[in-house]
Amino acid sequence: MQLYNTLSAKERAELIEAAGKERLTISFYQYAKIENPQELRDMLFLFWNGIDVLGRIYIATEGINAQLSVPAENFQKFKEHLDTISFLKDVRLNIAIEQDNFSFLKLKVKVRHKIVADGLNDDTFDVTNKGVHLNAVNFNEILEDPDTVLVDMRNHYESEIGHFKGAVTPDVDTFRDSLDIIEDDLKEHKEDKKLVMYCTGGIRCEKASAYYKHKGFKQVYQLEGGIINYFRQVEKEGVENKFIGKNFVFDERRAERISEDVIAHCHQCGKPADTHVNCANEGCHLLFIQCEECAEKMHRCCSEECKEIVALPYEEQKKLRKGRNNSNKIFKKGRADYLPYLSKKD
Incomplete structure (x- = not known):
């Protein structure tokens, strides 16, 4: 039973080029209680390997975090299989804004202690008590409120090439570094300010919003689906794009352009x-x-x-x-x- 890659990245790239078929770059996450991460990992690897899915997927007892590439012709099979897993049925799939057939060249499904390295003890707070989710329209509206503080939950090298106008962009190397810094900077405003957060696809804000509510922030919001989903809604609904520059992504593309600004x-x-x-x-x-x-x-x-x-x-x-x-x-x-x-x- 094959539960690992047998081709090198170079060999895979050659096969993709020879096939000449369109691939979709997709990301999704879901916090859920998983009793046996290894069993889920093996099941997903076997099915995904069979339909030529490539990517980097982390599974833990707290959920799943996935960035992957799937042949466009196999997307329906991929989606139908996800829907057979109770906690992944109808999960939001963030489809990349800029496609690249070579965004991933191996299938890596790994069991980890956590799906995002946040350094938090989840037993000390209710991780399900999350902030209010905002779509693109509501997000733009709340940014007009003078009592709103907009915080970028990404790292310095991500926000350096692109961020929302007026956002606080912590100068940090990791997500865990930003949590205490943001709390300390806003400690005098836990009651009176609206704390609005965003990240690439939403996963970091899911945990951070629950953490900040636990820390006493009364008005906590997050951009649903992150920057990727925001721009999809901006294009579809014709609302103003308030993001400037590029959105950093964790695959071979490294970034997708959201606006023509080079910041x-x-x-x-x-x-x-x-x-x-x-x-x-x-x-x-x-x-x-x-x-x-x-x-x-x-x-x-x-x-x-x-x-x-x-x-x-x-x-x-x-x-x-x-x-x-x-x-x-x-x-x-x-x-x-x-x-x-x-x-x-x-």
């Missing part, structure tokens, strides 16, 4: 740019913003040191990587001190 800057030269890249040196792989001019000049590397390394024969590069652990550098996305232009927001 970030190249981390190397400071010119307007909002394209995230990973350093071409596989021993570095730092995520940072790079304009096309610097990409050409630096051979898509983040530093002169990395540029020198990628010029070496591949076998020599492998020897240099052996035994090195760059996880902290990779985790601190865009934080390298040798990048002179960081977090330049308008």
Whole structure:
């Protein structure tokens, strides 16, 4: 019984290109009590692998968080199968704004302690006591209220390339870092301000809204379905788009353009740019913003040191990587001190 990938990303990409068929990039999540995450994981992997689903899916006792790619011709099979699972019946599916057949190249279904690393003890508060969900129209309306505080629940490298007008964008590396910072900054306004939150697809706000209600905030709201669902509604209903720039996404696309505004800057030269890249040196792989001019000049590397390394024969590069652990550098996305232009927001 195959419960793991047998093809490399390169092999999968070649098959996708040869097939020449449209694929849909989709995300969804659901908080639910799952008694046996491993059993669900194996069942989903077997079915999804059979209909050529690719993606990154986390399952825990608290629910499921999925970002994936499915052949358009198999979408109905995919949806019908989800509907056979009681807690996933009619779950909201966020279909990507900009499609890319190569957004995912492997199927990874993993059992985790949590579906989002929030650092919270869920036993200390009611995770089902969530904030009020807002559609695009209601969201735009509440932003006009002077008593509203709009908070971006994403990380610095996400909000750097795009965010809602007037939003508070915490300078944090992780979701868990933002929770206490936001509470401390707004501690004097738990009674009188409307706390409105948003994130990419809604999952971080689901937990954060319940947490902040537990912490004493009286008026807590969240953008239903996050930025992805918001823009779908904006297009469908013709309401004003209040998001500027790009929406960062966690797949090979890295971002989808929501407005034509470019609000970030190249981390190397400071010119307007909002394209995230990973350093071409596989021993570095730092995520940072790079304009096309610097990409050409630096051979898509983040530093002169990395540029020198990628010029070496591949076998020599492998020897240099052996035994090195760059996880902290990779985790601190865009934080390298040798990048002179960081977090330049308008």
